Amino acid sequence: MVSKVIPVEPFDLVVFGATGDLAQRKILPALFRRFCAGQIPHGTRIIGAARSGFSTAAYRSQLAQRLDRDISLNNADPDALAQFLQLVSYVPLDGSSESGWSDLHDQLSVAESGRVQVYYFSVGPALFGPLAERLHSYGLTNAATRIVVEKPFGHDLASARALNRTLASHFDEGQIYRIDHYLGKETVQNLMAVRFGNMLFEPLWNSQYVDHIQITVAETVGVRGREAYYERSGAMRDMMQNHLMQLLCLIAMEPPAKFDPDAVRDEKLKVIRALDPVEPYHIVRGQYAPTHPAAGDDDDYRQTVGDQRTSTESYVALKAHISNWRWAGTPFYLRTGKRLAARSSVINVLFKDAPHSIFGEEAGRHANHLKIRLQPNEGITLSVTIKEPGPGGMRLMDVPLDMSFADALGTKGGNPADAYERLIMDVVRGNQTLFMRGDEVEAAWGWIDPIIADWQARGDVPKPYESGSTGPGDADLLLRRDQREWRGINP
Numbered sequence: 001m002v003s004k005v006i007p008v009e010p011f012d013l014v015v016f017g018a019t020g021d022l023a024q025r026k027i028l029p030a031l032f033r034r035f036c037a038g039q040i041p042h043g044t045r046i047i048g049a050a051r052s053g054f055s056t057a058a059y060r061s062q063l064a065q066r067l068d069r070d071i072s073l074n075n076a077d078p079d080a081l082a083q084f085l086q087l088v089s090y091v092p093l094d095g096s097s098e099s100g101w102s103d104l105h106d107q108l109s110v111a112e113s114g115r116v117q118v119y120y121f122s123v124g125p126a127l128f129g130p131l132a133e134r135l136h137s138y139g140l141t142n143a144a145t146r147i148v149v150e151k152p153f154g155h156d157l158a159s160a161r162a163l164n165r166t167l168a169s170h171f172d173e174g175q176i177y178r179i180d181h182y183l184g185k186e187t188v189q190n191l192m193a194v195r196f197g198n199m200l201f202e203p204l205w206n207s208q209y210v211d212h213i214q215i216t217v218a219e220t221v222g223v224r225g226r227e228a229y230y231e232r233s234g235a236m237r238d239m240m241q242n243h244l245m246q247l248l249c250l251i252a253m254e255p256p257a258k259f260d261p262d263a264v265r266d267e268k269l270k271v272i273r274a275l276d277p278v279e280p281y282h283i284v285r286g287q288y289a290p291t292h293p294a295a296g297d298d299d300d301y302r303q304t305v306g307d308q309r310t311s312t313e314s315y316v317a318l319k320a321h322i323s324n325w326r327w328a329g330t331p332f333y334l335r336t337g338k339r340l341a342a343r344s345s346v347i348n349v350l351f352k353d354a355p356h357s358i359f360g361e362e363a364g365r366h367a368n369h370l371k372i373r374l375q376p377n378e379g380i381t382l383s384v385t386i387k388e389p390g391p392g393g394m395r396l397m398d399v400p401l402d403m404s405f406a407d408a409l410g411t412k413g414g415n416p417a418d419a420y421e422r423l424i425m426d427v428v429r430g431n432q433t434l435f436m437r438g439d440e441v442e443a444a445w446g447w448i449d450p451i452i453a454d455w456q457a458r459g460d461v462p463k464p465y466e467s468g469s470t471g472p473g474d475a476d477l478l479l480r481r482d483q484r485e486w487r488g489i490n491p
């Protein structure tokens with residue numbers, strides 16, 4: 001499969017927080033890979049900015065060590081690294097004071113007018129306002145300026161609104177790129193291709209034919225290394241408010257008239273606004289706990305975060321209803337958790353039984369099932385009912401029509417573009433389709449906030465579940481009460 005590279009003009013990209021984990025692990029490697037793919041033209045300038053007093057030479061050599069691994073992973077030309085590093089420079093700068101800003105100004109002032117300038121805020125939200133303000137006061141913005149902001153975008157509706165207001169006082173909405181990296185995943189975009197590129201599914205995509213939908217994002221990792229952040233956040237804020245909500249929107253939204261930013265985001269927003277408040281008994285919270293006293297590293301949430309009384313959830317499952325014509329009566333079951341049995345993000349669409357079986361009771365009841373595997377082992381499986389082969393009457397069985405994207409697209413063994421590669425180049429090209437709009441983020445918080453407020457009011461304590469399991473037993477009850485069951489979480 002030949003990857004198609006859409007050329008861009010030379011641009012400037014400043015990464016604030018350039019020595020931080022996200023910049024080193026995701027943003028700069030993504031830029032390097034795009035450079036290797038021939039998408040980043042010479043003349044582009046990538047400027048790392050952070051408080052540490054590095055020289056450009058020291059920053060480049062630190063980066064070289066980090067990117068060396070990428071060279072072998074991507075079979076990149078070793079000379080490419082030296083060429084890429086020539087585009088990179090470093091400015092010591094403090095986002096919350098005046099220190100370093102004149103230097104950044106000097107570096108950028110030689111830009112030709114109209115050149116795309118991307119400022120990537122890879123810093124905590126407390127710095128978004130100060131950075132935006134200084135970019136303006138130092139004359140570092142023009143009509144082609146774009147800012148990229150990372151999650152968490154707020155902690156609740158009030159803080160998200162405040163952030164939106166702060167950013168809006170310096171930038172137009174069209175200049176603000178709020179990242180949810182799930183939207184940059186190849187297979188997440190494939191959800192839209194599958195739904196709106198085929199005639200096959202869309203006529204059945206409603207409550208008349210779909211019994212229910214399950215969205216699972218299971219992880220094997222725990223929270224080690226991110227304890228402080230996670231304790232303030234929990235699974236609801238860390239995953240449900242953003243990644244699972246985005247998946248829900250893409251699976252449930254009406255077809256947009258065009259694949260353009262506002263058409264897509266308008267439809268997603270309508271889904272969030274049509275969500276009913278969730279009943280407290282339709283939510284299960286969990287916290288991973290050791291399987292036995294001598295458990296392994298990071299098997300015990302409370303021990304990992306160093307608080308034996310913490311009530312932060314590392315798992316959440318809930319049943320959601322969308323009150324609109326398409327989905328009234330079809331429940332959506334969403335679950336996500338850490339330290340589960342497998343790493344797997346899957347959407348299962350369970351269709352209803354055929355209304356009448358012409359084959360009689362002994363043939364059994366069979367329903368179609370579409371499984372969309374987002375990661376790993378990306379692909380789609382549609383279960384179809386056929387006759388069991390051989391003599392012995394008309395017995396039915398389900399067989400999978402299975403398509404692995406790696407097999408079908410001939411990408412087996414290759415490294416598909418990382419979400420950050422795609423999203424960063426979308427920013428450079430000025431395409432906001434895969435970024436969250438301010439009203440979307442606020443609507444998502446508006447749905448989540450009452451749930452968290454209710455937990456706090458009731459002093460709710462998450463149910464323990466064994467590390468390496470499929471989550472708390474109560475999550476199974478959530479479906480069993482509806483005579484349904486979760487599909488396995490194995491990929």
Ligand code: BG6
Nearest residue numbers: 151181219221238239243345375
């Ligand atoms: C991040 C969350 O946004 O997404 C993490 O903060 C989570 O807690 C991660 O582990 C999952 O992303 P992915 O791409 O590994 O599925």
